[in-house]
Amino acid sequence: MQPGKSTTTSAGPPRTELLAAARGLESAIDADLAAARPRIEAVVDQARRRRDPEALAWGLRARAIALRYTGDPAGAARLLGQALAVARRAGNDSLRAWVLASRSSVLLDLGRTARSRTDAAEALRIVDARRATERGLDDLHVRVRLQLAVMDHNAGRLREAEAGYRSILGEVPPDTTDAVRVANNLALVLVARTEYGEALRWAQRAVDDAVRLSPSLRSWPYLTRALIRVHTGGLADGLRDLERAARAATEAGQPPGEYYLEYAETMRELRLLPEAAAAGRRALDELVAGGDGLVVVDALVSLADTLLLLGDAAGAVENAEQARARARAQRRPGSHDRAVLIHVRARRLGGTAAPADLAAVGRAARRLERSHEMGDAADAYLEGGRLAAALGLPRRAVRHLDTAATLAQRGPLSVRLRGRLAAALAARLRGSDDGVLAACRTGLRDLARHRDTLPTMELRALASGHGAQLGELGLEVVVRRGSPAAVLRWMEQTRAAALQTAGDADPGGARGDRQDTAEAGADAASDGRTSDGAPADGTPTAGVVARRSVIVADDAQAADARRSAWLEGVVTPRGSVTRAPGPDAVRAALGTRVLVEYGRYGDRLVAVVVERTRARVVDLGEVLPDVEGTLRALVFALRRMVDPRSPAAVDAARASADLRLRRLRSVLVEPLGVGPDVELVVVPVGLLHGAPWSALHDGPVALAPSAASWLRTAGPAPVSRGQVVLVAGPGLQGAQDEVEALRGLHARVQVLGAGASRADVVVDAIAGADLAHLACHGALRSDNPMFSSVELADGPVTVQELHRAGAAPQRLVLASCHSGADVAYDGDEVLGLVSAMLSRGTRGVVASIAAVPDVEVVDLMLALHRRLVAGQTMARALHGARGEIDRGTPGGFVNWCTFSAHGAA
Secondary structure, eight states: OOOOOOOOOOOOOOSSHHHHHHHTHHHHHHHOHHHHHHHHHHHHHHHHHHTOHHHHHHHHHHHHHHHHHTTOHHHHHHHHHHHHHHHHHHTOHHHHHHHHHHHHHHHHHTTOHHHHHHHHHHHHHHHHHHTTTOTTOHHHHHHHHHHHHHHHHHTTOHHHHHHHHHHHHTTSOSSSHHHHHHHHHHHHHHHHTTOHHHHHHHHHHHHHHHHHHOHHHHHHHHHHHHHHHHHTTOHHHHHHHHHHHHHHHHHHTOOSHHHHHHHHHHHHHTTOHHHHHHHHHHHHHHHHHHTOHHHHHHHHHHHHHHHHHTTOHHHHHHHHHHHHHHHHHHTOHHHHHHHHHHHHHHHHHTTOOOHHHHHHHHHHHHHHHHTTOHHHHHHHHHHHHHHHHHTTOHHHHHHHHHHHHHHTTSSOHHHHHHHHHHHHHHHHHHTOHHHHHHHHHHHHHHHHHHHTTOSSHHHHHHHHGGGHHHHHHHHHHHHHHTOHHHHHHHHHHHTTGGGGSOBOOOTTHHHHTTOOHHHHHHHHHHSOBOTTSSBTTOOOOHHHHHHHGGGGTTOHHHHHHHHHHHHHOOBOOOOSOOOOOOHHHHHHHHTTOEEEEEEEETTEEEEEEEOSSOEEEEEEESOHHHHHHHHHHHHHHHHHHHSOSSHHHHHHHHHHHHHHHHHHIIIIIGGGOOOTTSOEEEEOOGGGGGSOGGGTOSSOEEEOSOHHHHHHHTSOOOOOOOEEEEEEOTTOTTHHHHHHHHHTTOSEEEEEOTTTOOHHHHHHHHHTOSEEEEEOOEEOOSSSGGGOEEEETTEEEEHHHHHHHTOOOSEEEEOSTTTTOOEEETTTEEESHHHHHHHHTOOEEEEESSOOOTTTHHHHHHHHHHHHHTTOOHHHHHHHHHHTSOTTSHHHHHHHHHEEEESOO
8 A cells, every 4th residue: 555655845935945945855855865865964964053943853854754765664763753852842833743744654654553543643633723824734634634544544444544535635636746645545445345447547547647746656556556457357567567666666766575565466366376475475574674564464464375375374374373463463454354364264274173263254254344345355254154164054154155255246356256166155055056057157257258368378277276166166066967978068168278278479489588687678778668657668677677586586587488478478369268079079089089088076086988989977086195195106116217226226116116007097097997909088187197198008098188179189180291300409318319310210301419409490490390309308397387498409498488489390209308297287277398389289299207218218219200100190109119118127117107199190
């Protein structure tokens, strides 16, 4: 929230030149803080030498205002105490009122709300007594009323705060500092009430006025407009506003704590949770260091919310408890109740919640509703409903959930989806399957429309997580009803939806993203500016570039690439929802193959099996914990076999791997009742994307992110030109030998050896190839799969860069470590190199989910390519090639186990 600050008094007949200069100091600070500092010190020095208490009090007040601007409210409070004592000695009550008003603002920053209100009330008493007989106090009267409205705002009395702001706006002229602050704060009240249309109008007015005044006023309106734009789907515009806010704060010498806090909120809304946590911690550090006790509470609540979403319940509780204690001391019930909500949610998820927690969250929900904080109130009622249901109180649960659904009808996407979730949970408690499906369908359609507006595949995949619980609730109902067609369509409406909307390719993407941050800053310095002071293309200055690394705190290049994609990505509209394929459409493309699509709700796995003459649903039971533990042990065993320490260790690892493979077969494949030699098309879900599917079934296996994705790869192939590109990366013992051996199998072939495989050359070559083969080092980023990479001659090329460049050969062989290890996200999404290539139009991929023994892989690749030349699909060629592997060697077994085919080509 933008704090209240004092303005200059109306000009009157000056007693002396020194007094006139002293009274004008705050205007100088608003115009240019750095230039004002010498003037402040000169006034204070002259006032002390001349023993002029009135000028000294004005000068000390100005020095305090400068300290507050630069993040030292505690120092400002000490100076204002001195100024107040001097003003009393001078016997000037009006001056004392100005100092009291300024100290009230600083004390509020420090979280000392009772003392802040006392100072504001005393200032208002003085002003009301003297306004009739003394000119120049109208500005101060507005200022103190604004300060009292801010206190109501912080205390959660939104109706009173809104009334105060609107009353003040009727009195203050536009293009003044007061007009900026009041309009900005009114916008924030309207955001809390989920009145986004009017909020944006007031935020825009605050921005317009601030731009005409000074940099010191601009950062808060930009932050407010960014909040509104991100919450209402204007991601790129919101990010540009965040950068403008950072630039304005830098120019004004203001600390960056509130900028980091808003960035953390934005990252959480986008479900970039590690980045949100990094930004939240930086915000908290800055605010604590600056002594900004009021906003520290907001930062603690925000970080606690993020940590809970990341699964760190202990960290969430610790921060929520600190926030609760501070908010109680500051008499801020709204912040206190948000902290209570996070604490109770953590206890429910941990299975330790009790009836006392239900009572606490109920009180919080009612207070938030009374204060018109509708989004937070809806969240609290939803939590109360879930907790009541867990405690065996269905009637109370339904009441809470119904209220949550009603309150959440307006607001940003995340709030509306929580409302749909509340409605679905209430319908389930009532026993209404139709009600569950109606709420889930409405919420998922809303999510699909939002997802289609996002500029990158990564953001679309993350957005799907908002609807994960709706998807599971609906799947539970359609499985219970037993229709295979309904189950398949339900799974398909959310499965890998992020891959269905492809941003326009940037042919220079693989090179353009590699521009370093210093170059970006230099470019920005020479660009023209828009009317609001931002660069014409939205590129931030060098100082802002340094700050924006908070997007990925430990990876500046990834942060820059992400920002570029978010701001420049173009989405191709395709309507709200793509119709999910049913069994008939799938069956027509399968031929003799069988499709198996897995789904999950809770710990239960189900599968739809689509065969030539029928489709059926197979309930595999609550096996997910078993599968997760088995996969973890298998990955560990395979890792030991890639880097064996002794023959005994190899034998133990092989025995462990065989045991785990048998267990996975028995749980995931054998219950399906398909023939051992049948060719399968497998659509995994969640952690099943990390299973070694080729080793779990005796026949050929092809994987796909979704049935719809597989159908796209099964369509008519473009006219073949027979072009093959073979690429060897640097630093691999067998890579060059591998591509040289493969060269002789193909008629039209281009070989790019370790020294020639530069990123731009490789991208250009593979983009039009019928078959591309990359024998390179691979680096997996499970935390950020779009920044997993393959190593080329001039350095790593990330999935993000390849995807933006639109490099999509018809078929692709990735003889690289972990190249097939796509990462699953909530909402049935998957991201990684394979899914990115399939989304760009590649029709078949072979890749490994684990480390690749580079010498042993050569024989596998030769056998694979011989079959590809003979016209086999990727799945059949890989199946045959795996049959030639000597599984008695550790490297041979790992390659047999971990390579998989993807797509239909």
